[in-house]
Amino acid sequence: MKTISSVVEQYIKKKPFLQSALAQGIINLTSLSRIVKPEIEEALGKDVRNGAIVMALKRLSDDMEFRATHKIVKVLKNIGEITVRSSLTDYTFLVSDTILVQQAKLLEEINQNQDVFFTSSRGVNELNIVVSNTVDQTVERLFNAEKQTQKAENLSSITVKLPAENVSVPGIYYFIFQRLAWEGIVLYEVISTTNEFTILVNDEQVDVAFKTIKDLKTL
Structure with missing residues (x-):
């Protein structure tokens, strides 16, 4: 069963630059929710509140920041010559x-x-x-x-x-x-x-x- 969180995650994963910007916390989530809302509603086949999309984006960005950035930054700090x-x-x-x-x-x-x-x-x-x-x-x-x-x-x-x-x-x-x-x-x-x-x-x-x-x- 599709959920708002799963559909939002799939949407973001298809846009690498957007995914990176979310992980860095440099995007206004409320504004982004308004932009992605039509596609999320189409995928779910029902109306979705902006607040629900914002919450899904917030959880996703927090998780992405840890998963994607933490390990990468650890490696990059050890760049050699x-x-x-x-x-x-x-x-x-x-x-x-x-x-x-x-x-x-x-x-x-x-x-x-x-x-x-x-x-x-x-x-x-x-x-x-x-x-x-x-x-x-x-x-x-x-x-x-x-x-x-x-x-x-x-x-x-x-x-x-x-x-x-x-x-x-x-x-x-x-x-x-x-x-x-x-x-x-x-x-x-x-x-x-x-x-x-x-x-x-x-x-x-x-x-x-x-x-x-x-x-x-x-x-």
Whole structure:
């Protein structure tokens, strides 16, 4: 049997930004109840008082604040080293039968230079390479026969070390990327390992992005 509480919860869960705002207590529940009332009444098939919706929202927001925010904030307070690298170039190539051979040659050439930044990821159809711009000519020489679909310059990377428990707490990445989105940060790439992730942003936005991530430790 449907109840006001269950229908309100399902409505909120379908709207991630609204769910987060409720958990932070920054929404006027009375105003929100008036907005959602028609959909709640339609789902229940009967008239519903605004006060009943407000009470359901209040219980839900209190519960969400504990369940969603408490565990996430605990993890974010233990964020480790945050490393920033600048002057990077982002290349995207179509996957081919020869592209991994060229990538191996690139690694061989830059392996002895510890100052060179390199990271790569491969999808179904594309291969992405991010390198220090000092080796741009090397990349373009080795991958000359490959199909390049994109090249972005003047980028910076921010690499974040996460505590090991990040893999068992849902919502960690959503929480981080939500705040970056609120600051208008454009993410060129997101590359991750088990306990570490790297974002690639425009040089002009790196300071704001770094501060946004660093401030998560003081939530």
